[in-house]
Amino acid sequence: MKKSYILLSFIFFLFFSGCAVQAEKPKEHQTEITGNVLPTEAASKEEPEEIIQEALTMDKIKMLAEKEELCLQDLLYWENLRESYLSSSEKYYFYTLLAEDKAYRLDFSTRQDGQLGFVRLVDMQTMLSIDIRTGNIEHLLDNSVEMEDYLTFTFPETILTGDYDPYAGGNFGGCSLTLIDEKDSVTCGGIYILNGDRVKPRIVSGEMLEVADYDNHMYHSEQESLSIEQCPALLTLMSVEEENGETVQYYSVYFAKESDFYCYNLRLRADLLTKEEVMEIAATVCMSG
Numbered sequence: 223m224k225k226s227y228i229l230l231s232f233i234f235f236l237f238f239s240g241c242a243v244q245a246e247k248p249k250e251h252q253t254e255i256t257g258n259v260l261p262t263e264a265a266s267k268e269e270p271e272e273i274i275q276e277a278l279t280m281d282k283i284k285m286l287a288e289k290e291e292l293c294l295q296d297l298l299y300w301e302n303l304r305e306s307y308l309s310s311s312e313k314y315y316f317y318t319l320l321a322e323d324k325a326y327r328l329d330f331s332t333r334q335d336g337q338l339g340f341v342r343l344v345d346m347q348t349m350l351s352i353d354i355r356t357g358n359i360e361h362l363l364d365n366s367v368e369m370e371d372y373l374t375f376t377f378p379e380t381i382l383t384g385d386y387d388p389y390a391g392g393n394f395g396g397c398s399l400t401l402i403d404e405k406d407s408v409t410c411g412g413i414y415i416l417n418g419d420r421v422k423p424r425i426v427s428g429e430m431l432e433v434a435d436y437d438n439h440m441y442h443s444e445q446e447s448l449s450i451e452q453c454p455a456l457l458t459l460m461s462v463e464e465e466n467g468e469t470v471q472y473y474s475v476y477f478a479k480e481s482d483f484y485c486y487n488l489r490l491r492a493d494l495l496t497k498e499e500v501m502e503i504a505a506t507v508c509m510s511g
Contacts, residue, residue, distance in 0.1 A: 275301040280321035280363075283328060283343060287354040294338055297330055312339070312419070321363075328354075331483075333419060339483040340394070350388055351395075353484075356510045369397045369413055373477070373486055376506035378499075381410065392437070393417045394484070401494055411472060411490035418485040423456065423478045430454035433476050433485075439463040442474070450505055453479050457501065460489060473500040477507055 276282075278300035286296055300317060307314040311334040318327050325346040331339035343362055344351040352362040358371040368386050377383065382400045390396035391414030401410035422434040430448075433456060435441045442458040460474035472489040486509070490500050 275299065277301045278317045278319055278328065280319065280326070283319075283354060284359060287357060287359055292338065292341060292355055294332060294336070297328075297338075297341065333483065337481075339419070342394075353394075358510070371510060372415055372484070373413070373507055373509045375413070375488065375503055375508075377503060381503075382407075383413075390414060391416060391487070393420070396487075399490065408494070410494045411488070414487045414489075416485045416487055418478055418483050421476065421478075421485040421487075423454070423476055423485050425454050425478065425480045428454055428480075430456040430476065430478065432456065433458065448475065448501065448504060450477070450507060452507060452509055453477050455504060455507070457497075457504070459492065473497055475500065475504040477504075477509065479509070 282300070286292060289296065297315070302317060304316055304318075305313070306316050306329075313332045314329070315331070316327050316329045318325065320326070327344045327346055328341070329344060329351075330341040333339045341354050342351045343354050343359060345362060345365070348365060350362055350365060350367050352358060352367050352371060356371050358367075361367045361371055367388075369383065371386075377399075380402055382402060384398040384400065386395055386397050388395040390398070390412065394415035394417070396412050396414035398409055399411045399413065400407050416436075420434070420436040422436070424431045424433070432445050433442060440460055440462045442460050444457075444459040446457045448455040448457050454477070456476045458474045458476070460472045461469055462472060463469050471492040473492050473495065474487060474489040476485055476487055478485040486507075488500075488504060488507075490503070
């Protein structure tokens with residue numbers, strides 16, 4: 223009897239041990255959920271969060287203008303962004319808005335390296351415009367944009383600066399320069415805001431070494447780097463074919479900061495001013511921002 227009891231106890235022990243082993247096996251195949259990782263089935267049911275964009279207003283443009291370093295993502299955020307032109311190397315965008323019953327347009331571009339090009343606020347009635355990074359938006363709003371919003375020079379008393387003309391120079395405007403004396407006055411040159419991607423100033427180690435012949439009616443010779451404290455500069459002898467077919471030579475100075483989109487150009491007639499006089503004026507340049 224005692225032997226039967228022992229045998230029966232041993233059989234029960236084996237039976238329950240086997241059940242326990244079978245119960246533990248599924249743990250080896252369980253997928254542990256850690257952190258924020260969800261099972262695939264649960265993740266597929268998640269709906270993407272809706273991004274609500276805000277309308278771009280003049281107050282918001284003013285806030286963008288105050289940023290120390292404006293970047294592309296600051297401008298792609300707003301509602302009703304439109305593309306005006308796309309190419310393999312450049313992209314152009316714009317917004318339209320109303321402010322005090324006037325129509326404005328914010329135009330901006332990206333360069334080949336993906337960085338911002340121009341960021342211009344345009345008055346659609348007067349077609350005056352200004353890059354918002356100059357910090358002088360108010361000059362556009364009250365129709366008082368000047369060349370001084372971009373850069374200034376100290377000229378001798380005999381040279382007068384004309385009003386800013388948004389169509390001068392073929393890119394982003396400029397102004398004419400007039401030489402006066404006791405008997406007469408004559409247009410002697412100008413200051414222009416140019417597209418740096420067209421001018422292609424080559425800057426190496428802080429020196430501007432050359433610029434492109436970016437216009438079919440002009441070419442440059444005798445290119446010479448200038449030592450100017452504020453930015454790299456290049457002096458050239460520029461030959462320009464005027465509308466009347468006459469070729470006029472200018473002492474032409476280009477100014478550009480390596481990371482900027484704009485390239486500025488001061489040009490003065492070589493038959494009215496000497497090279498040394500032009501270099502003295504160029505050394506007084508003061509660029510906005």
